[in-house]
Amino acid sequence: MSNIVDQYRITKEPYYRAVGDEVELYEAAYSVRMPMMLKGPTGCGKTRFVEYMAYKLNKPLITVACNEDMTASDLVGRFLLSAQGTEWQDGPLAIAARHGAICYLDEVVEARQDTTVVIHPLTDNRRVLPLEKKGELVNAHPDFQIVISYNPGYQSLMKDLKQSTKQRFGGLDFTYPEHAIETEIVAHESGVDADTAGKLVSIAERSRNLKGHGLDEGLSTRMLVYAGSLIAKGVAPLAACRVALVRPITDDPDMRDALDAAVTTFF
Numbered sequence: 001m002s003n004i005v006d007q008y009r010i011t012k013e014p015y016y017r018a019v020g021d022e023v024e025l026y027e028a029a030y031s032v033r034m035p036m037m038l039k040g041p042t043g044c045g046k047t048r049f050v051e052y053m054a055y056k057l058n059k060p061l062i063t064v065a066c067n068e069d070m071t072a073s074d075l076v077g078r079f080l081l082s083a084q085g086t087e088w089q090d091g092p093l094a095i096a097a098r099h100g101a102i103c104y105l106d107e108v109v110e111a112r113q114d115t116t117v118v119i120h121p122l123t124d125n126r127r128v129l130p131l132e133k134k135g136e137l138v139n140a141h142p143d144f145q146i147v148i149s150y151n152p153g154y155q156s157l158m159k160d161l162k163q164s165t166k167q168r169f170g171g172l173d174f175t176y177p178e179h180a181i182e183t184e185i186v187a188h189e190s191g192v193d194a195d196t197a198g199k200l201v202s203i204a205e206r207s208r209n210l211k212g213h214g215l216d217e218g219l220s221t222r223m224l225v226y227a228g229s230l231i232a233k234g235v236a237p238l239a240a241c242r243v244a245l246v247r248p249i250t251d252d253p254d255m256r257d258a259l260d261a262a263v264t265t266f267f
């Protein structure tokens, strides 16, 4: 019988360019099943990193995109109506805990704190998940691990993890990589040559200096990959950058001018 988590196995090696010692640190953390928190701005490689690590550790990966309407039942499971009456259905967290997957809770601060606390008994030495409505206590499979992503700076006082949640995790910082590495990533992912990729990275670096001076966030690696992909398809670089870099990130006319100027400096 095929295992329910087999569908979550990553069969093809994801491309991940290590930036520092994050791969080794994650492997060590996994070996002691330490819950991990990946911190960093949008589009800097957190999701790609988890996919790569799940592949490397040969574990299924169950990803949950968290949002504020999410309830504990969405994670843990619920009774559903069936022909026989009602039938319990495990939620993604219960499936991962039962069958030994890595459970990745993306954007975990988006979830309400009363939802987030359901991970507490799984993230201390108990490693259990109570399915209260079902009256079952799931002992986590030895392979189970929980990973969360967290964008520092996006939190408000109302929306942050409780200390009692934070202190259950090890943390890895992700930032945009240094010029040469980011160039390599953009070239690989989009198919443009190294020279073009390097120009895109230089534009991003300019934008990142504008963070806090009219821009909430600089251009991410993801956006550079988009721009590169358009260029690789034959779109003129100026148009590609306008569509993929400048227009999405700001509506402010002065800021658009500043970014357009950065684009024309390099292309």
Ligand SMILES: Nc1ncnc2c1ncn2[C@@H]1O[C@H](COP(=O)(O)OP(=O)(O)OP(=O)(O)O)[C@@H](O)[C@H]1O
Pocket: 015, 016, 017, 018, 019, 040, 041, 042, 043, 044, 045, 046, 047, 048, 049, 149, 151, 185, 189, 221, 222, 225
């Ligand atoms: N170190 C890296 N190695 C390979 N690809 C990378 C790396 N960093 C970024 N990328 C590229 O950037 C894209 C965006 O990265 P990813 O989706 O992992 O971002 P994220 O940090 O999860 O963002 P978000 O917080 O918005 O979910 C990836 O699809 C990949 O193309």
Ligand SMILES: [Mg+2]
Pocket: 046, 047, 048, 106, 149
């Ligand atoms: Mg992500």
